[in-house]
Amino acid sequence: MGRHVSAQPAQAAPDAGAPAVRLTGITKRYPGVVANSDINLTVRRATVHALVGENGAGKSTLMKTLFGLHRPDEGTIEIDGRPQEFTSPADAIAAGIGMVHQHFMLADNLTVWENIVLGAEPVSGGRLAGARARAQISEIAERYGLGIDPNALVEELGVGARQRVEILKVLYRGARILILDEPTAVLVPQEVDELFGNLAELKAEGLTILFISHKLDEVRAVADEITVIRRGTTVGTADPRTVTNRQLAEMMVGSALPVPELRESTVTDRPVLTLTGVGLTGPDGRDSLSEVSMTIRAGEVVGIAGVEGNGQAELVDAIMGIETITRGTITLSGQDISTLSTLKRREAGIGFIPEDRHRQGLLLEGSLWENRALGFQTRRPVAKGALLDRAGTKADTRRIVEQFDVRTPGIDVLAAALSGGNQQKLIVGREMSGDPVLLIAAHPTRGVDVGAQAAIWEHLRRARAAGLAVLLISADLEELIGMSDTLTVILRGRLVGTYDPATVTPDDLGVAMTGGHEAQVQA
Numbered sequence: 001m002g003r004h005v006s007a008q009p010a011q012a013a014p015d016a017g018a019p020a021v022r023l024t025g026i027t028k029r030y031p032g033v034v035a036n037s038d039i040n041l042t043v044r045r046a047t048v049h050a051l052v053g054e055n056g057a058g059k060s061t062l063m064k065t066l067f068g069l070h071r072p073d074e075g076t077i078e079i080d081g082r083p084q085e086f087t088s089p090a091d092a093i094a095a096g097i098g099m100v101h102q103h104f105m106l107a108d109n110l111t112v113w114e115n116i117v118l119g120a121e122p123v124s125g126g127r128l129a130g131a132r133a134r135a136q137i138s139e140i141a142e143r144y145g146l147g148i149d150p151n152a153l154v155e156e157l158g159v160g161a162r163q164r165v166e167i168l169k170v171l172y173r174g175a176r177i178l179i180l181d182e183p184t185a186v187l188v189p190q191e192v193d194e195l196f197g198n199l200a201e202l203k204a205e206g207l208t209i210l211f212i213s214h215k216l217d218e219v220r221a222v223a224d225e226i227t228v229i230r231r232g233t234t235v236g237t238a239d240p241r242t243v244t245n246r247q248l249a250e251m252m253v254g255s256a257l258p259v260p261e262l263r264e265s266t267v268t269d270r271p272v273l274t275l276t277g278v279g280l281t282g283p284d285g286r287d288s289l290s291e292v293s294m295t296i297r298a299g300e301v302v303g304i305a306g307v308e309g310n311g312q313a314e315l316v317d318a319i320m321g322i323e324t325i326t327r328g329t330i331t332l333s334g335q336d337i338s339t340l341s342t343l344k345r346r347e348a349g350i351g352f353i354p355e356d357r358h359r360q361g362l363l364l365e366g367s368l369w370e371n372r373a374l375g376f377q378t379r380r381p382v383a384k385g386a387l388l389d390r391a392g393t394k395a396d397t398r399r400i401v402e403q404f405d406v407r408t409p410g411i412d413v414l415a416a417a418l419s420g421g422n423q424q425k426l427i428v429g430r431e432m433s434g435d436p437v438l439l440i441a442a443h444p445t446r447g448v449d450v451g452a453q454a455a456i457w458e459h460l461r462r463a464r465a466a467g468l469a470v471l472l473i474s475a476d477l478e479e480l481i482g483m484s485d486t487l488t489v490i491l492r493g494r495l496v497g498t499y500d501p502a503t504v505t506p507d508d509l510g511v512a513m514t515g516g517h518e519a520q521v522q523a
Helices: 059-066 089-094 112-117 130-143 159-172 189-204 216-222 245-253 312-320 342-347 357-361 368-373 390-403 420-432 450-465 477-483 506-513
Strands: 021-030 033-043 048-052 074-079 082-084 097-100 177-181 208-213 225-230 233-238 271-281 287-297 301-305 327-332 350-353 438-442 469-473 486-491 494-499
Touching: 021 059, 033 059, 033 074, 033 225, 048 059, 048 216, 059 177, 059 208, 089 097, 097 159, 112 130, 112 159, 130 159, 159 189, 189 208, 189 216, 208 216, 216 245, 225 245, 233 245, 245 450, 271 312, 271 469, 287 312, 287 327, 287 469, 287 494, 301 477, 301 506, 312 342, 312 350, 312 438, 312 469, 342 350, 350 420, 357 420, 368 390, 368 420, 390 420, 420 450, 438 450, 450 469, 450 477, 469 477, 477 506, 486 506, 494 506
Parallel strands: 033 233, 048 208, 048 225, 097 177, 177 208, 301 469, 301 486, 350 438, 438 469
Antiparallel strands: 021 033, 021 074, 074 082, 225 233, 271 287, 271 327, 486 494
16 A cells, blocks of 8 residues: 555644655556656755656656646655645645746736736735736846846747746745746757746745756756656656766666767758748738748758747748748749648648647647547548548557557547657657658757657658658757758848758857858858
């Protein structure tokens, strides 16, 4: 018999010398899977404590337990030495815990301060006390170094600023313990540096931070202590000052850290995708793409580096037919596809791993086999004539689950129930199906752990060797350099240079990405 959570007397006083968080023997089961098994975790006050592990290792399940989103089947929770039983997030918030989710929960059409007070609105004389709220938010933002304008519209904020709004939301509710779930997954390097500066301020003010991540360099840079979870249980703790990436990787996945690298060249002389003078003008009359010309050949990976917001998303939309180009031509295997619909382009052989898997890649409330059908509704094995072939779709979903190591109890599970890495492997498996001639891979390993990262890189290598043309867009410069046959930089909607991955450095790309000098053709 395991230890069961039981109600505790409300009068129990916190122990001033106790850790901020102590989890003992936490176990959480779902039908067909044990997500957490006998997990033990101790977090000292006023520290950054990192929790690392593969996607699907149980990190998010454990944090949902701590935040009261579900109750553990066994084990005990102590906050500041006081035993707790959380039946809802409201209980966790009352105990001083706040959680910033990986996917932000903000209303774009509201201001910063309106988002922060939503659900906890201050009232004076029966009316919303907006001035008081704005003053309080400004004070909190200044105290913790989270510079942000309370009156700014959220839709006008960048990703890093939105994350600071999420942090302000939990601080406004009195949180002293912050759970940050994959906080750097959508940030560019400069924003990561800003976040780490913010965390140092929070720690200096006595706050405790639980930092969930799989990015080992970042974890070692920001954490005071690291706990590793593998397959649902804690396997040990590490000191970030002495542990190496390789040692952490071995603790996480039982093997060495994967390296992004291509093997011998498989580039042919057969053009697959050709863009000639492509331009895209927005409704405001400004060009988001200008005179973009490029060729990707069979067996070639062309990587594109750029600071987010310089036209990468628009380039993908133009190739996929999501946006109609205003000038130039796009050809696929010699066929002009400039005016074809997105579906027709997919039928012509384009696979697409989108930047945001939740918005563009999956139906989260659909089963895995229903997600397998997305984008393939006119082709076998999903379609049989004009009808959906359920048996064929389900059989092929089982193949993808096995071949791409998607960890799931079954194919009827909702996509929302999978970890981020397993969601991504499902998308990669689906998009590699149907023998595409071109794969657009936008941030294919963003938000996935080292195990899933290695698997995705290997699938890309194999497809390239079989003649697939790949357009690779990534914010990870090591990934771009290691996984590309040719590299180019996009800056303000233009391609500004061609680089040889064998000789270019991340610093070289960084300078070109920020317009520090005119990019030189090196290849």
